[in-house]
Amino acid sequence: MTKVEQALNEKVLELQDQIQEVIQGKNQAPDHNFHFTTDLAFTDEVRFEPLPKGFKMPTIEQYAGTTDLEDHLEAFKSLLFFQGASDAIMCRAFPSTLKGAARQWFSRLPPRSLSNFTDLGRAFLAHFMSSRVHKKTAANLLAIKQHPDESIRGFLTRFNKEALEVRNLDQMVKFQALRSCIRDVELKKSLIMDEPGDMYELFSRCEKYINLAKVLATEKEDKPEKKAQEKKDESVREAGSKRS
Template structure:
């Protein structure tokens, strides 16, 4: 065992020594002779200064040892200290149990009934408190089992709440413009298109209202010139409006025909938006 120098609790050292010697069924005289070997520094000096024949047995030696090093004795808590422990606001059940058990270990000769009552009265969680009142528990094992169930439940609910909060945060990050662009892409994906690469024809419903397009830094004619050779670009079908009804003063480079300007072309707007 570790030698004692007078700076820690003397009672812990004495009890440890007694436990080891009692286990070996040592005689009282052997214990008196062996005890000095567990001392060092100031404690060894104290023992060496004891007057000869001043102590008659190990009990007297133990009392003298505790009396001399009483200033190093650790204050032992009593049951009243345990009864004062309450679950703090916003403290989890697990955190309260950990703190309660740590305090309970410092109470000497703690009565199990007192410990049971102290723990039950210290719980402030409303739902757990209701459960303990409605269903009387018999001992500490049942009380800890009930607390463990509520701990698991609370952790599961907390994890689910965090998942919902994270999803809501992600949804808020999407701006209305991004939502509109997403809807526009979804609409275009729903249009029928043959696998042989034939051009697509927009529905009349697509021309009724114009969505909120993404702001561009260049003209659509310039962008068309940059992307015209890309495989992903879908060229439109021929205009369905009769030739004699078209405006000959306007030309669309996307349709490669007269009728409207390139900047006004709804199908080019949709295609650029989809590529974005």
């Protein structure tokens, strides 16, 4: 065997060994870190807090990092508060409401960096702030006006819908906004001459005017029919008088 043939033979054997190593590598389980990351971000006090007897994780849509983070956080807090969950249990339960990018964010938090739900909530809000839905303010509410052709009921429905989108709305601000936005002259006179004491009284007054408007509208519709009937009756009486 010449030196060239021997060199080629050694090269072929070397390549065969490399191919065999690749084949064996494919059949082996990939190296993977199997440490659970569900609660490593919490301190030991939180991690080892025992679940209360009868505790059941409430059903809540998982958060992936794209929808309103404040709505998710508030919904979670309300459900866990209803069950009387402790601060530590709220911490341990919260990661199960995350998925996708939100789950990855949580798994990368520094170990033992969170000791309470307040810190967890702040970290969550800070990271996903770009997904926050901007809520309307009291200024938006004050800018609402009753349209000239809009009924009182229609306006109240629209006003209440807008008010629900204002976070932490002060009831006095809502009261003043509603009163100033009404265009109906008679109702506005009533509210100025006899100022309601609170929102309940204000809405009650508006409801009375809504009912009054219905009655007046019905009477207005009935008037032509009533006049036509009176005219018909009068014609019948005249015809009877002539025959007699």
